Amino acid sequence: MTILVRLDRWKQQGAISPEQHAYLSGLCRGEPFSLFLELNILLYAGVLAFVAGLGWTVTTWSQQLGDVLVIAVLSAILAACFWYCFSRAPAWSFAETPAPTAIFDYVLYLGSLVWCVELAYLENRFHLLSGQWSFYLLATAVLFFFLAYRFDNRFVLSLALSSLAGWCGLTISHWPSHQDATYRRCALLYCLLVGVGGELLERRALKPHFFGTYLNIVANVLFWALLSGVFNRQGYGIWLLALVIACGVSLAWGLTRRQFVFVAYSAVYGYVGVSSILIRDINDDTFILGYFVISAVAMLVTLILIARRFGRTA
Amino acid sequence: MRLYSTSSEETLRARKLLADWAAEGLLSKAQYERLEQETVSELRTTNIFLRLILFLFTLLCVAATAGLFFKVFVSRSPDQTTGIFLLIFAVVCYVATEAAASQAHLYRHGIEEALAVCSVAFFCLGMQLAVFSGRPYSPKPDVVQCVMPAAGVVFSLWIWRRFGLWYAFLAAMVFALFLPGYWTSSHWAQHAIVALLYALGLVCVIAARSGEHREDDYAGVEALLWLGIYLAMNLQLSSLNTRAQWLGVGTTPASEFPRSFYWTTWVLVWCLPGVVLARGIRRKHRLVIASGAIVAILTFVTNKPYLGWPRHTWDPMLLGILLTGTALFIRRWLVRGPGEIRRGFTAARLSGRDKNWMHVGSAALGLVTPQSITPAAQAKSAAFRFGGGSTGGGGAGGDF
Numbered sequence: 241m242t243i244l245v246r247l248d249r250w251k252q253q254g255a256i257s258p259e260q261h262a263y264l265s266g267l268c269r270g271e272p273f274s275l276f277l278e279l280n281i282l283l284y285a286g287v288l289a290f291v292a293g294l295g296w297t298v299t300t301w302s303q304q305l306g307d308v309l310v311i312a313v314l315s316a317i318l319a320a321c322f323w324y325c326f327s328r329a330p331a332w333s334f335a336e337t338p339a340p341t342a343i344f345d346y347v348l349y350l351g352s353l354v355w356c357v358e359l360a361y362l363e364n365r366f367h368l369l370s371g372q373w374s375f376y377l378l379a380t381a382v383l384f385f386f387l388a389y390r391f392d393n394r395f396v397l398s399l400a401l402s403s404l405a406g407w408c409g410l411t412i413s414h415w416p417s418h419q420d421a422t423y424r425r426c427a428l429l430y431c432l433l434v435g436v437g438g439e440l441l442e443r444r445a446l447k448p449h450f451f452g453t454y455l456n457i458v459a460n461v462l463f464w465a466l467l468s469g470v471f472n473r474q475g476y477g478i479w480l481l482a483l484v485i486a487c488g489v490s491l492a493w494g495l496t497r498r499q500f501v502f503v504a505y506s507a508v509y510g511y512v513g514v515s516s517i518l519i520r521d522i523n524d525d526t527f528i529l530g531y532f533v534i535s536a537v538a539m540l541v542t543l544i545l546i547a548r549r550f551g552r553t554a
Numbered sequence: 555m556r557l558y559s560t561s562s563e564e565t566l567r568a569r570k571l572l573a574d575w576a577a578e579g580l581l582s583k584a585q586y587e588r589l590e591q592e593t594v595s596e597l598r599t600t601n602i603f604l605r606l607i608l609f610l611f612t613l614l615c616v617a618a619t620a621g622l623f624f625k626v627f628v629s630r631s632p633d634q635t636t637g638i639f640l641l642i643f644a645v646v647c648y649v650a651t652e653a654a655a656s657q658a659h660l661y662r663h664g665i666e667e668a669l670a671v672c673s674v675a676f677f678c679l680g681m682q683l684a685v686f687s688g689r690p691y692s693p694k695p696d697v698v699q700c701v702m703p704a705a706g707v708v709f710s711l712w713i714w715r716r717f718g719l720w721y722a723f724l725a726a727m728v729f730a731l732f733l734p735g736y737w738t739s740s741h742w743a744q745h746a747i748v749a750l751l752y753a754l755g756l757v758c759v760i761a762a763r764s765g766e767h768r769e770d771d772y773a774g775v776e777a778l779l780w781l782g783i784y785l786a787m788n789l790q791l792s793s794l795n796t797r798a799q800w801l802g803v804g805t806t807p808a809s810e811f812p813r814s815f816y817w818t819t820w821v822l823v824w825c826l827p828g829v830v831l832a833r834g835i836r837r838k839h840r841l842v843i844a845s846g847a848i849v850a851i852l853t854f855v856t857n858k859p860y861l862g863w864p865r866h867t868w869d870p871m872l873l874g875i876l877l878t879g880t881a882l883f884i885r886r887w888l889v890r891g892p893g894e895i896r897r898g899f900t901a902a903r904l905s906g907r908d909k910n911w912m913h914v915g916s917a918a919l920g921l922v923t924p925q926s927i928t929p930a931a932q933a934k935s936a937a938f939r940f941g942g943g944s945t946g947g948g949g950a951g952g953d954f
Contacts, residue, residue, distance in 0.1 A: 241561060241564055241565075242564055243564065243567060243568045243571060246568055246592075246593075250589060250592075255585060255588055255589060256581070256585060256589075260580065260581070263580065264575060264580065267575075267904060267905075268571070270838040270898070271898055272895045272898055272899060272900040272902075272904070273838045273898055273899050273900070274899075274900055274901075274902060274903060274904040274905065274908065275843075275884065275888070275899055275900070275901055276900075276901060276902060276903040276904070276908050277840075277908045277911060277912070278840075278843060278844065278847065279881045279884060279885050279901055280881075280912060282847070282877050282878070282880060282881035283877075283878055283881045283882075284915075285851070285874075285877050286873075286874045286875070286876070286877030286878030286879075286880075286881060287874065287878065288874070289870045289871070289873045289874035289877060290870070290871050290873075290874025290875060290878070291874070292870045292874075293867065293868055293869060293870030293871030293872070293873070293874060294871055296867040296868075296870065297867040297868050297871065299867075300867045301867065342885055342901070343882065345916075346878075393916075394913060394916040395916045398916070398918075500601050500602075500603040500604055501603045503603060503604065503607075504603040504604070504606060504607050507607050507611075508607060508610070511611075525625055526622065526625050526626060529618050529621045529622035529625055530618075530622055532614060532615070532617075532618035532621075533615060533618045533619050533622055536611045536612075536614045536615035536618060537615055539611045540608065540611050540612060540615060540665070543604060543607060543608055543611065544608070544665075546604065547600045547604045547608065547663070548598075550601075550604075
């Protein structure tokens, strides 16, 4: 029985109204056919190609074009983008606000990327901060957080979070004895900062729909940091314990909130971490293969039980 | 031939649509709960994340089991014996796939998919080892050896038809790529044969397409075939020396192929995007439209190298303006129609899934893009200068 036949039957049974029937039948037949996604992808690809070409042109022809022209053009694009966004933005709201125009998000994204290009040019050319790139990244992160919250834009929020991560990493790389342990601590600090920040903002109902982005980034960074500790030859016990706890929390969160990506995180990261400990000093191929057979079967059984309980309705 | 019944798949499709409509507010909660009761299918499906990890662990389990078996029982056996055991493993995996799908009613569940993938992999590897190991290497094409990729094509196509896994069809296309290499050493003939094979597949798919419920499956396969034909024809992308040529070293495709063939492919590369887009729009198939858009962009990107013209740093900017302009023009044209609809198309969002895709995509792409756009840490070398090709580009400028 096709969906159209079902819709006819539901209409006859009175389960749906004639208006609903007409609309839903049209959707099923592709009448009208929405090009929403395709047009958005085209806009995104267009912005990305434009900024890539802009960066390439500035890099290659900066001498011939001259500083004044390069900076004037970049500043003009930047000003135009931000003028467009600020002049058309709706009044700010705590809640999710739709973009006022179809191209609004992409103009903001273009402005944000041009900001990065201009900043790179200024520092490379004039050494304003004497090569202190970490300050640029921090300033960029602050600006992008502001823009993301002002204009309710996930693109720019992700740019802000990655700029902040870049700032953390770059700051450490300037330290004389930067090592994995330092990076790990910094990653944990980043997780704490972003996680707590995201949680506080969600509790205050300040763009709560951004919380998922925060959580996914925090989870991945945290698991990578913990795994890197587990892979250490010495002092890995505490990291293993932390990994197990993190996996438990992620699993519980995923199941209670029905966000199954967190179940996947806990399964994959947890399996990799625990397996690396169990087979790290074993050279017997038969034992290792046997371990993978038994552990994979155990994981499958556990996951099937989870899938049986939650999968169908997810 | 298809293992799953039409009604079961239709019921699942109806269930997903109901969830989508309820999320969009097109159905009330009470309506959704009532109608959901009528769309209960015996097929067991799961969400995408559990599906992925079930796939991963099944793959690991099967690979480790096979590895353990060979380690314990046949570690010192000749290749032919190993090949025969691999063929047995392929049969076992296939039987397990059938059982998982027909007895346990698993549908896009990860487990049966991984078993099907393993059966194809074991089958091809087993064929190669059992039949062709020990044969002396010959630089000349050997028609007999094409049996392995041919068997891979047939088996993958069977898996696709039986279980409806689109990536099995993609695997068949990849196996088909290797066939002409066994028949001829001529590069242009290899390209032509691959394109012909894909075109033949396209004709079969279009002819076989019937009924509404599997229209989406066929549309996906059709999109893959159009993309395959295009890639086989675009010598700037599929030439053996593509990488070297794009890096500015090595021979160009123009000198690698006969002149007439080269320019014929150039004409085809310009014709195909229009054909694919027209077909996708006429049939209203999202994946075929996407395929048409991709080949259109690739045509613009590869046209200059095709003609032997130099690239310019501002070419991506022009492409970006073209893409953005096209999107804005189409959108404006659609919005000005009565009810924002023209010829059955609209720029408005009608599905909640589109919104979800946009949210996931924007968050993920926002994280990826800055790696290529934001400035890298400044080089510590005093000799470093902006310009002069030091940071990329063609090295057209000197120092400040």
